[in-house]
Amino acid sequence: MSDTCFDRICIVGIGLIGSSLARAIADRGIANTIVIADSDASNLARAKILSLGDQYHEDVRLAVKDCDLVILCVPVGIMGVVAAEMKSELKEGAIITDVGSVKESVLKALLPHIPDTVHLVPGHPVAGTEKSGPDAGLKDLFVDRWAILTPPEATDQTAIQKLKDFWQALGSKVELMDAKHHDLVLAITSHVPHLIAYNIVGTASDLEEVTKSEVIKYSAGGFRDFTRIAASDPTMWRDVFLGNKEAVLEMLGRFSEDLTALQRAIRWDDADGLFELFSRTREIRSRIIDAGQDSDRVDFGRPHGED
Amino acid sequence: MSDTCFDRICIVGIGLIGSSLARAIADRGIANTIVIADSDASNLARAKILSLGDQYHEDVRLAVKDCDLVILCVPVGIMGVVAAEMKSELKEGAIITDVGSVKESVLKALLPHIPDTVHLVPGHPVAGTEKSGPDAGLKDLFVDRWAILTPPEATDQTAIQKLKDFWQALGSKVELMDAKHHDLVLAITSHVPHLIAYNIVGTASDLEEVTKSEVIKYSAGGFRDFTRIAASDPTMWRDVFLGNKEAVLEMLGRFSEDLTALQRAIRWDDADGLFELFSRTREIRSRIIDAGQDSDRVDFGRPHGED
Numbered sequence: 276m277s278d279t280c281f282d283r284i285c286i287v288g289i290g291l292i293g294s295s296l297a298r299a300i301a302d303r304g305i306a307n308t309i310v311i312a313d314s315d316a317s318n319l320a321r322a323k324i325l326s327l328g329d330q331y332h333e334d335v336r337l338a339v340k341d342c343d344l345v346i347l348c349v350p351v352g353i354m355g356v357v358a359a360e361m362k363s364e365l366k367e368g369a370i371i372t373d374v375g376s377v378k379e380s381v382l383k384a385l386l387p388h389i390p391d392t393v394h395l396v397p398g399h400p401v402a403g404t405e406k407s408g409p410d411a412g413l414k415d416l417f418v419d420r421w422a423i424l425t426p427p428e429a430t431d432q433t434a435i436q437k438l439k440d441f442w443q444a445l446g447s448k449v450e451l452m453d454a455k456h457h458d459l460v461l462a463i464t465s466h467v468p469h470l471i472a473y474n475i476v477g478t479a480s481d482l483e484e485v486t487k488s489e490v491i492k493y494s495a496g497g498f499r500d501f502t503r504i505a506a507s508d509p510t511m512w513r514d515v516f517l518g519n520k521e522a523v524l525e526m527l528g529r530f531s532e533d534l535t536a537l538q539r540a541i542r543w544d545d546a547d548g549l550f551e552l553f554s555r556t557r558e559i560r561s562r563i564i565d566a567g568q569d570s571d572r573v574d575f576g577r578p579h580g581e582d
Numbered sequence: 583m584s585d586t587c588f589d590r591i592c593i594v595g596i597g598l599i600g601s602s603l604a605r606a607i608a609d610r611g612i613a614n615t616i617v618i619a620d621s622d623a624s625n626l627a628r629a630k631i632l633s634l635g636d637q638y639h640e641d642v643r644l645a646v647k648d649c650d651l652v653i654l655c656v657p658v659g660i661m662g663v664v665a666a667e668m669k670s671e672l673k674e675g676a677i678i679t680d681v682g683s684v685k686e687s688v689l690k691a692l693l694p695h696i697p698d699t700v701h702l703v704p705g706h707p708v709a710g711t712e713k714s715g716p717d718a719g720l721k722d723l724f725v726d727r728w729a730i731l732t733p734p735e736a737t738d739q740t741a742i743q744k745l746k747d748f749w750q751a752l753g754s755k756v757e758l759m760d761a762k763h764h765d766l767v768l769a770i771t772s773h774v775p776h777l778i779a780y781n782i783v784g785t786a787s788d789l790e791e792v793t794k795s796e797v798i799k800y801s802a803g804g805f806r807d808f809t810r811i812a813a814s815d816p817t818m819w820r821d822v823f824l825g826n827k828e829a830v831l832e833m834l835g836r837f838s839e840d841l842t843a844l845q846r847a848i849r850w851d852d853a854d855g856l857f858e859l860f861s862r863t864r865e866i867r868s869r870i871i872d873a874g875q876d877s878d879r880v881d882f883g884r885p886h887g888e889d
Contacts, residue, residue: 376803401800401802401803402802403802403803404880404881404886405867405880405881406880411880413880413886413887414887415886415887416886418886418887420802421799421800421802423800450799459791459792460792460796460797460800461800461803463785463786463789463792463797463805464786464792464796464797464800464801464803464804464805465800465803465804465805466803466804467782468782468803468804468805468807468808469804470841470844471778471782471841472804472807472863473844473859473860473863474837474840474841474844475774475775475778475837476863476866477840477844477859477862477863478770478833478836478837478840479770479771479866480862480863480866481836481840482770482836484763484766485766485767485770485771487866487869489767489771490767490770490771490866491866491869491870491873491875492728492757492873492875493708493728493730493767493768493771493772494771494870494875494876495708495709495710495727495728495875495876496683496708496710496768496771496772496773496775497771497772497773497775497776497779497811498770498771498772498775499870499875499876500775500779500807500808500810500811501775501807502863502866502867502870502876503807503867503876503881503882504804504807505860505863505864505866505867506863506864506866506867506868507860509856509857509860509861509864510857512856512860513853513856513857513860516848516856517848517851517853517856520848520849520851523848524845524848524849526785527841527845529785529788529789530781530782530785531838531841531842531845533781533784533785533788534777534778534781534834534838535838537777537780537781537784538831538834538838541823541824541827541830541831542827542831544824546820546824549816549819549820549823549824550816550817550820552780552784553780553812553814553816553819553820554816555784555787556779556780556783556784556787556809556812556813557812557813557816559783559786559787559794559797559798559809559812559813560712560809560810560812560813561813562794562798563798563801563806563809566798566799568798568799568801568802568806569801569802569806569809569810569884570884570885573711573712573713573718573720574711574712574810575810575882575883575884576882576883576884576885577876577877577882577883578877578883579711579720579722579723579725580720580721580722580725
């Protein structure tokens, strides 16, 4: 067991992120015991079949007992409820963290239920796929991705450092950030992109002049790219939008304003304006690839024969 | 040489689609001679280095001479200019087609320059990547993708059949469609998706509260998916939007209307409404995968270690 290890880690919620964590922790030997909690009996049974942990509990109170690190991997809308349930059973000195995509509202939901004897260090690994559930987890999901920690002021520095070490042991890079700033950054890099993906898939499905089977047949023209993130977990995303309302509405306002300008440029044949924007956006992709945040394979590496 | 072959095929414009065609035709032995035309000398030189054809001409008039099939692979905004240039040199009985993403305006641009002695059968392979230029071509780009033909009424049936056979020989499925309907279908499956991808990348780049390096670092939250198509060729896409103005503005209007409703649902905490939409959009992705129009690999098959 290395310095970055915990004796007992409890993962609460064994969906895509929870089960990726369980796999990643086991793979890297970061805990002596992995305890898995999920109030959904079928998820828990599936986790057991997949041998994702060492102990399994439907009751979160039994699960968190004696654990040194508790990671909440439930939808952000029920973080508070889960924290209220488990609070009396938390071990003194334990670190409590979460993986929620929203940080200000989660902090507000958790804080009233966190005893003074434990350390709350909220977090968010910026990683995922469009799949859900215990089977969807990937042991290398966090490698080269960023984990953002948003500890409130006066959080114990040792606890922060231990959680930093934990994410780094899973292959992540770690950044500390204010919760409010996190929510603004993620609104534009994650939440609004999901919203417009959901939206265009909805628009396309509802058309009368174009059949659904035409939408599907000709989706390789660009539409299919959006359907991937629009296939993400509905509960998780409902909670994200309601939990980060202010920043999402602000960024959505900017997006719509820009889209209106673009619409006007098309209507008035502003060829130069269109060309200028379309040239400018090209650069961002190459910077993302250079930063190791996407693969450089053409078309995301989709199969195109042997070329 | 099989029944579906042409003796001489001329490809005008050796970018992503032109060079994919050259590779696909050579690979499947569909022409005795491939003639490549490009008014850009450096593109043409690159095509020669890559051995994409048998003959190379900067002057399209020399290129199309004696060709049985001429495929225009230039941006839709200059189709008319190119057709005007080459018209006097077209072989009697030749088939002229194109690969433009817009069909009504291209038909209008081409028609005045098409002699009665040749057959015009406009087309559009719904396939591509975010890359441009002669190096970007892939010999299997058209496999399992749809090629849409939009021949005007009274087009010679034999010519249509020959072009159908041609695309099928490249691995494509073929559909015949009215040009106006094509433009409406592609507006929602391709043009508006590109527009909103360009738009959100633009919005994200222009923010003051969120730095560009933050946008790049946390792009794995969803944003990076949009940057791929926002890296597509600026000239091509400028011409598409200006060439399919009516349908794009119509579909964009629907998209914005739906987005406003979604914005309102977030503002008023309409949890059920959000959940309902996010559940409904999931189904489309699985139908696209079932139809063979996208890979079923998680996260488009992006690398996630060995899982």
